[in-house]
Amino acid sequence: MTTSLIPTLPGHFYTDPAVFAQEQSRIFETMWFCAVRAADLPTPGSFKSVQVGRESVLIVRGRDGELRAFLNICRHRGAKLCTEESGQVKRAFQCPYHAWTYGLDGRLVAAPNLTRMPDLDRVEYGLVPVRLREWIGYAWVCLADEPPSFEDDVMGAVTERLGALTAIDSYRIDTLRVGRRITYDVRANWKLIVENFMECYHCATIHPELTEVLPEFADGYAAQYYVGHGAEFGTGIEGFTVDGSAGLGRLPGVTDGQDRRYYAVTIKPQVFVNLVPDHIILHRMYPVAADRTVVECDWLYSEEVVASGRDVSRSVELFHRVNVQDFDACERCQPAMGSRAYARGGVLVPSEHHIGAFHDWVVARLGTP
Ligand code: FES
Numbered sequence: 001m002t003t004s005l006i007p008t009l010p011g012h013f014y015t016d017p018a019v020f021a022q023e024q025s026r027i028f029e030t031m032w033f034c035a036v037r038a039a040d041l042p043t044p045g046s047f048k049s050v051q052v053g054r055e056s057v058l059i060v061r062g063r064d065g066e067l068r069a070f071l072n073i074c075r076h077r078g079a080k081l082c083t084e085e086s087g088q089v090k091r092a093f094q095c096p097y098h099a100w101t102y103g104l105d106g107r108l109v110a111a112p113n114l115t116r117m118p119d120l121d122r123v124e125y126g127l128v129p130v131r132l133r134e135w136i137g138y139a140w141v142c143l144a145d146e147p148p149s150f151e152d153d154v155m156g157a158v159t160e161r162l163g164a165l166t167a168i169d170s171y172r173i174d175t176l177r178v179g180r181r182i183t184y185d186v187r188a189n190w191k192l193i194v195e196n197f198m199e200c201y202h203c204a205t206i207h208p209e210l211t212e213v214l215p216e217f218a219d220g221y222a223a224q225y226y227v228g229h230g231a232e233f234g235t236g237i238e239g240f241t242v243d244g245s246a247g248l249g250r251l252p253g254v255t256d257g258q259d260r261r262y263y264a265v266t267i268k269p270q271v272f273v274n275l276v277p278d279h280i281i282l283h284r285m286y287p288v289a290a291d292r293t294v295v296e297c298d299w300l301y302s303e304e305v306v307a308s309g310r311d312v313s314r315s316v317e318l319f320h321r322v323n324v325q326d327f328d329a330c331e332r333c334q335p336a337m338g339s340r341a342y343a344r345g346g347v348l349v350p351s352e353h354h355i356g357a358f359h360d361w362v363v364a365r366l367g368t369p
């Protein structure tokens, strides 16, 4: 019997801690991971600690204004150096255990009795550096000894989807400011969230407000289906808002071809970028466990819009509803992943075929279990 249906991954891929551990080591600890919005660390000494795979990574702005990343581990006896998620230090991090002290550049600058240990190399016993790249206003880190090409992996995902990197450059995302940030604690595996974002088969069922603004979504073909295609706003829709009322005014670099259109890009493994003429919605996923993912979602507007205090609530409300609708759907599927009904998985319809490609990618990255 032939069928146009494609099998999904079996259920245990979404529940098994061993699979999750393998994903941490072979996906999140080897690829570029979008960690923080650079502007969240405004001044020298501003820091954030972020969980990347099984490691805690400390990201800090140096005295020279550059962002740097380090493993958040004291080189003496291994205490977690910085226990706060974010904050500000004056000029150094001091370990709470025996007071080894590290500069913002990671060098060991002081330790009790250090003068009696002249052979202690301050760089060698400095914090372990982690690779960091800044792009579109975010700091991306990579734990791999030999990181994959940022151009191929991260920027390449944008080129693959939009056809050219210039298509994202025109939004000048690095110059935008966070107008709203909402953090969602989703009781679902990170792959369910990626899969959901990749398809629009569900749009007509669960996203009434979104399909009102983007009527072509009612057909179930996602904006990610064709290279370079953006879903067009419906007639009478003035802006990408919850009620189709006017938005905040087109961003200066956005082209005529990009106006009145919505583009969505998935940058594996944990970033979604949504482009509309007057703002950007950017999701970062932080996988916590096989059945839990924290999603931080930023709504980015022009400096002018944020500084003026203009009301962005109708604009935020549209994608906030979409997020809640999507995450509810993912949470509805998560418990079923452990059911005997899903032991061999489910199926994908033809309009979801690119999810099959995502599954192949996951399996290839994990190798033989
Ligand atoms: Fe940090 Fe000893 S473990 S100073």
Ligand code: FE
Pocket: 196, 197, 202, 203, 207, 322, 326
């Ligand atoms: Fe959705």
